[in-house]
Amino acid sequence: MIPIARPIISEEEKQAVLAVLESGQLAQGEKVAEFEREFAAFCGARYAVATSSGTTALHTALLAHGIGPGDEVITTPFTFIASANAILFTGARPVFVDIEPETFNIDPNRVEEAVRERKKKGARLKAVLPVHLFGHPCNIEAIMEIARRYDLLVIEDACQAHGASVNGKKVGTFGTGCFSFYPTKNITTGEGGIILTDDEKVAERARMIREHGMRKRYYHEILGFNFRMTDIQAAIGLAQLKKLPQWNEQRIRNAAYLTERLRHLPFVVPPVVKKGCVHVFHQYTIRIKGDRDRAVERLKAKGIGVGIYYPLPVHQQPVYRDLGYDDVLPEAERASREVLSLPVHPALRPEDLETIVEAVASLKEEIGCSGSR
Incomplete structure (x- = not known):
């Protein structure tokens, strides 16, 4: 894994x-x-x-x-x-x-x-x-x-x-x-x-x-x-602090590799980096256009550790519902249904990155992809 x-x-x-x-x-x-x-x-x-x-x-x-x-x-x-x-x-x-x-x-x-x-x-x-x-x-x-x-x-x-x-x-x-x-x-x-x-x-x-x-x-x-x-x-x-700059640089390189290899897939929306920003990729979070939960299941079966950050927005959590929160926040709610995070940490080897890319690319026939973004 x-x-x-x-x-x-x-x-x-x-x-x-x-x-x-x-x-x-x-x-x-x-x-x-x-x-x-x-x-x-x-x-x-x-x-x-x-x-x-x-x-x-x-x-x-x-x-x-x-x-x-x-x-x-x-x-x-x-x-x-x-x-x-x-x-x-x-x-x-x-x-x-x-x-x-x-x-x-x-x-x-x-x-x-x-x-x-x-x-x-x-x-x-x-x-x-x-x-x-x-x-x-x-x-x-x-x-x-x-x-x-x-x-x-x-x-x-x-x-x-x-x-x-x-x-x-x-x-x-x-x-x-x-x-x-x-x-x-x-x-x-x-x-x-x-x-x-x-x-x-x-x-x-x-x-x-x-x-x-x-x-x-x-x-x-x-x-x-x-x-x-x-x-x-x-x-x-x-x-750890002495190593943070080099570890962040490795995360950025890993993210760039993943984005370059995944951006052509019609069912994947890779993360953006806004102008003037340095994104340090604590997580490499994509959107899945298709059955996200099925994608998680299949990636785990292929040995890829993935995360969903976050499957339920805070305002919809039971503790907040009990406090009377009933907000409707469509972008946060849509994100919670579509996001999936892939490994991007600096301990990854080149072969790990390639394995991740191949596993994601293989999902097309398994997650009900519509073929367009």
Whole structure:
């Protein structure tokens, strides 16, 4: 089986972990601080605050900006559920708007429509939380302009987009950025997350929130959590971060090969890369014109690890239906029926890529392809 994702752990990561174990300092310490400095420098941000996961990074960032009960935050329905759940965790309410069909990212035109509608109704709309899905930047420049006009905060979910950029500026540095280091991501710390900001006060509050509300040990100024990263995780992250540029380049090369070989198939719509964007291909996500679920079944039978990200949009998830969400968002709903992700990670060999291409090409007679896009 060619896996959909494979973390690359070398001797360097193993030795870094052993050094931490031998030091006796296992919890949050100097290695976490070093990782924060290095990741901030890599992305071009002033401050970084490491956390226990991408989910806790989002939760902490929202709280650090004062988002709370009665507030509203606009976000995308086509994402991992943590993007929206983090808003709920604060007591605020997610407001879902539809996506662009090409990039699967939140549509700025729909964002502005929603802003006007919510403002007209007197809602306490405080922020926009866009997601840079699959490693392709959303139209963050347009979203930042909308936020400027309507005095809104922007919390970027860059959990799948380490190193992605727009016109040379890294995602996660336009607003307050949040990243995940889950094992499937472009780099990993096992589990972990990080917040980027240029605002010293936001960084300071985020540090307090992640550590039981403390600025000074055992003096608790605000209600906080245990959202800390460990030095063990940070040691892995430091070793991985050095390799991120070359791994992203390999993902981009793998994606280019797949697109070149698949783009002529009438039942496949390959991913796009918008002008000025660096897409780091956390996932290589195509649309299948035909029976997508049958395609998944057949590819798995041929030894290809595939994923469906995501089979049900957030607004249609049972937990959100129970909360009274009944939105109709046709592009997100259509995407959930058509998307299929293929392996693109840097551990793939040339023969793996060719096997993937041949397996996809063989689907034509098996999935009810109409023969046109």
